[in-house]
Amino acid sequence: MKITIQDVEHVARLARLQLEDDEKPIFARQMGEILEYVDKLKNLDTDEVSPTSHAVPVENAFRPDMVNCSIGVEKALSNAPDRVESFYRVPKVIE
Amino acid sequence: MEIFDLSIEELHEKLRNREISSVEATQVFLERIENVEPKVGSFITVTTEKALSDAENADKRISSGDCQLLTGIPLALKDIFLTEGIRTTCGSRILQNFIPPYSATAYEKLRNQGAVLLGKLNQDEFAMGSSNETSAFGITRNPWNTDCIPGGSSGGSAAAVAAREAVATLGTDTGGSIRQPASHCGCVGLKPTYGRVSRYGVIAYASSLDQVGPLAGNVTDCAIMLGAIAGYDPKDSTSVNIAVPDYVKTLGGGVKGLKIGLPKEYFVSGLDPDVQKTIELAIETYRNLGAEFIDISLPHTDYAVATYYLIATAEASSNLARYDGVRFGHRAEEYTGLLDMYVKSRSQGFGAEVKRRIMIGTYALSSGYYDAYYVKAQKVRTLIMQDFTKAFEKVDLMLTPVAPTPAFKINEKTDDPMKMYLSDIFTIPVNLAGTCAISLPAGFSAGGLPIGMQLIGKPFGEETILSAAYAFEKATQWHAKKAVL
Numbered sequence: 193m194k195i196t197i198q199d200v201e202h203v204a205r206l207a208r209l210q211l212e213d214d215e216k217p218i219f220a221r222q223m224g225e226i227l228e229y230v231d232k233l234k235n236l237d238t239d240e241v242s243p244t245s246h247a248v249p250v251e252n253a254f255r256p257d258m259v260n261c262s263i264g265v266e267k268a269l270s271n272a273p274d275r276v277e278s279f280y281r282v283p284k285v286i287e
Numbered sequence: 288m289e290i291f292d293l294s295i296e297e298l299h300e301k302l303r304n305r306e307i308s309s310v311e312a313t314q315v316f317l318e319r320i321e322n323v324e325p326k327v328g329s330f331i332t333v334t335t336e337k338a339l340s341d342a343e344n345a346d347k348r349i350s351s352g353d354c355q356l357l358t359g360i361p362l363a364l365k366d367i368f369l370t371e372g373i374r375t376t377c378g379s380r381i382l383q384n385f386i387p388p389y390s391a392t393a394y395e396k397l398r399n400q401g402a403v404l405l406g407k408l409n410q411d412e413f414a415m416g417s418s419n420e421t422s423a424f425g426i427t428r429n430p431w432n433t434d435c436i437p438g439g440s441s442g443g444s445a446a447a448v449a450a451r452e453a454v455a456t457l458g459t460d461t462g463g464s465i466r467q468p469a470s471h472c473g474c475v476g477l478k479p480t481y482g483r484v485s486r487y488g489v490i491a492y493a494s495s496l497d498q499v500g501p502l503a504g505n506v507t508d509c510a511i512m513l514g515a516i517a518g519y520d521p522k523d524s525t526s527v528n529i530a531v532p533d534y535v536k537t538l539g540g541g542v543k544g545l546k547i548g549l550p551k552e553y554f555v556s557g558l559d560p561d562v563q564k565t566i567e568l569a570i571e572t573y574r575n576l577g578a579e580f581i582d583i584s585l586p587h588t589d590y591a592v593a594t595y596y597l598i599a600t601a602e603a604s605s606n607l608a609r610y611d612g613v614r615f616g617h618r619a620e621e622y623t624g625l626l627d628m629y630v631k632s633r634s635q636g637f638g639a640e641v642k643r644r645i646m647i648g649t650y651a652l653s654s655g656y657y658d659a660y661y662v663k664a665q666k667v668r669t670l671i672m673q674d675f676t677k678a679f680e681k682v683d684l685m686l687t688p689v690a691p692t693p694a695f696k697i698n699e700k701t702d703d704p705m706k707m708y709l710s711d712i713f714t715i716p717v718n719l720a721g722t723c724a725i726s727l728p729a730g731f732s733a734g735g736l737p738i739g740m741q742l743i744g745k746p747f748g749e750e751t752i753l754s755a756a757y758a759f760e761k762a763t764q765w766h767a768k769k770a771v772l
Contacts, residue, residue, distance in 0.1 A: 207635055
C-alpha cells in the first residue's frame with residue numbers, strides 16, 4: 193500500500209496532529225507497511241459475517257435519572273491548564 | 288529469606304501474627320526500591336510518604352483484629368490507574384503533571400482491604416508497546432538481564448514483581464500487555480475475561496479490548512489479587528454482573544481428566560527453539576499430572592494481528608481525542624487560535640508510537656476507508672471469536688506459548704513497528720475473543736531468560752486456568768527461581 197506524504201498530511205490534519213517535515217517520510221513508509229500487512233484481511237470472505245463491536249453480550253445499562261454526588265467544580269477544574277471562575281478558558285473561537 | 292521475597296500469603300501470616308508490622312515491611316520495600324531502581328527503572332513515581340501512612344493505617348486495622356489478605360501488603364500500580372491526589376502519567380508527556388481528582392475502582396478495592404501503595408509503575412506510553420521503550424519517562428530493564436526489555440506495556444508491573452520491589456502489582460492487557468511482560472520477567476500474570484474487572488478510572492487505550500489484571504510472584508498471589516479486584520461496578524457499564532468465586536479455594540482442583548487443547552496454528556515456524564522445548568516439556572508435565580491433550584484448530588489466527596491493529600488503533604484514535612489541552616494535560620505555550628492550540632498541544636505531548644497508532648486509526652475510520660478497514664476488522668473479529676467458541680466445545684482450556692521468543696534486546700525492534708507488533712501474535716487473539724488467559728513461568732532459555740506459557744480459559748473460566756496453573760507450579764517450582772540484582 194503506497195502512502196504518500198500528502199496522505200500523511202491529510203490524516204495528520206484529521207487527527208489534529210502536526211508532524212515535522214523529517215517525520216513525514218518515516219510515517220509514510222511505516223503506515224504503508226502496516227496497511228500493506230492488514231490488507232491480508234481482504235483475502236477473507238466476510239459478506240455473510242456480522243461485525244463484532246463488543247466481546248461480551250451487553251445491553252444498554254440504564255440507571256434512574258437521579259442527581260448523584262459529583263466531584264464538584266474545584267476538583268473538576270483542578271487540572272485545567274487555564275481557567276476563569278468556574279470555567280475552562282480557551283482562545284477566542286468566534287470573532 | 289528476605290522480607291521482599293515473601294509472597295502475599297507468607298507476608299499476610301507474618302502481619303497477622305504480628306511478627307512484623309506493615310510499616311516495617313513497607314520500609315523494607317522502599318529500601319529495596321532505592322537499591323534496585325537505578326538498575327531496573329520499574330517506577331515512574333515512588334509514593335514514599337503515602338506508603339508509610341497507608342502502612343500505619345494498616346497496622347491500626349491489624350491491631351483491631353481486622354487483617355484481610357491484602358491488609359498491610361505493599362503493592363504498586365501501573366501508571367494507567369487513576370489515583371486520587373497522586374500524579375498519573377500513563378507514561379506520557381501529555382499527562383506529566385496530571386493529578387487525578389478520583390481513583391480507579393480496582394485501586395479503591397485494594398485500598399478498602401488496607402493495601403499499601405508503594406508507587407506508580409512505568410509502562411509504554413498509553414499502553415501502546417511491547418517493550419516499555421515508548422514511555423516518556425525512560426525505559427525499564429529486565430531484572431533477569433538488564434540489556435533486555437521487560438516486555439510491555441505493563442513492563443514496570445512485571446519488572447517490579449521480578450525485582451521484588453512490590454509483592455504484587457496491577458497491569459492492563461489490551462493485546463498481551465500483562466501476559467507478555469509476565470512471561471519475559473518470570474512472573475505470573477492474568478488477563479481476566481472482558482468485563483470481569485471494572486475499567487472505571489483506567490486510562491483508555493482500546494475500550495473493547497482493555498482489561499485490568501494482576502501480576503504476582505506465584506499463582507496463589509495472582510488468585511488473591513484477582514479476587515480482590517473482580518466484580519461488577521455500576522461505574523463501568525461494561526463490567527459484568529456475575530458473582531466472583533473464591534479463586535484461592537478452588538486452586539487445588541488438579542488437572543486429572545482435564546482436556547487441554549493445542550491449537551495447531553500456535554506451533555508453526557518462527558517459534559524460538561528454547562520456547563518450543565519449554566512448551567513441549569510443559570505438555571509432558573501436564574500429561575504426567577493426568578491431563579488429556581487434544582489437537583485443535585483456531586483457523587483465523589493468522590488474521591488476528593491485522594484485526595487487532597485496526598480495531599485497537601481506531602478505538603485509540605477516538606479515545607485519545609480527549610487530549611486537546613482544554614480540561615487537563617499539556618497545553619502548548621504558544622499558539623494562534625483554538626485549532627492550533629489542539630494541534631500543538633497534542634503534537635508536543637504525544638510520542639511517536641502514539642502518533643503512529645492515532646494516525647493508523649484515523650485512517651481506518653476516515654471517509655472512504657471505514658468499511659474496507661474498520662468494519663472489515665470487526666467482521667474478522669467475529670470469525671476469530673467463533674474459532675474460540677467452537678474449540679471450547681471440545682476442550683476445557685488451551686495451552687500455548689506467550690511470545691515467540693524470550694525477552695529481546697533493548698532497541699532491537701524500535702525502528703520496525705511491524706516486527707514489534709508481531710511479537711504479540713499469541714496473546715492478541717484472546718483479547719479479540721474477550722476471554723481469559725494466564726501466563727506463568729515454565730522454564731528458562733539457554734541464556735537464562737524466563738519463558739512463560741499461556742493457558743487460555745473459557746469466558747469467566749478464570750478458576751480453571753488458575754487451578755491448572757497452580758498444579759503446574761506445584762509440580763515444577765519454576766516460579767521459585769528469582770532474578771539476582
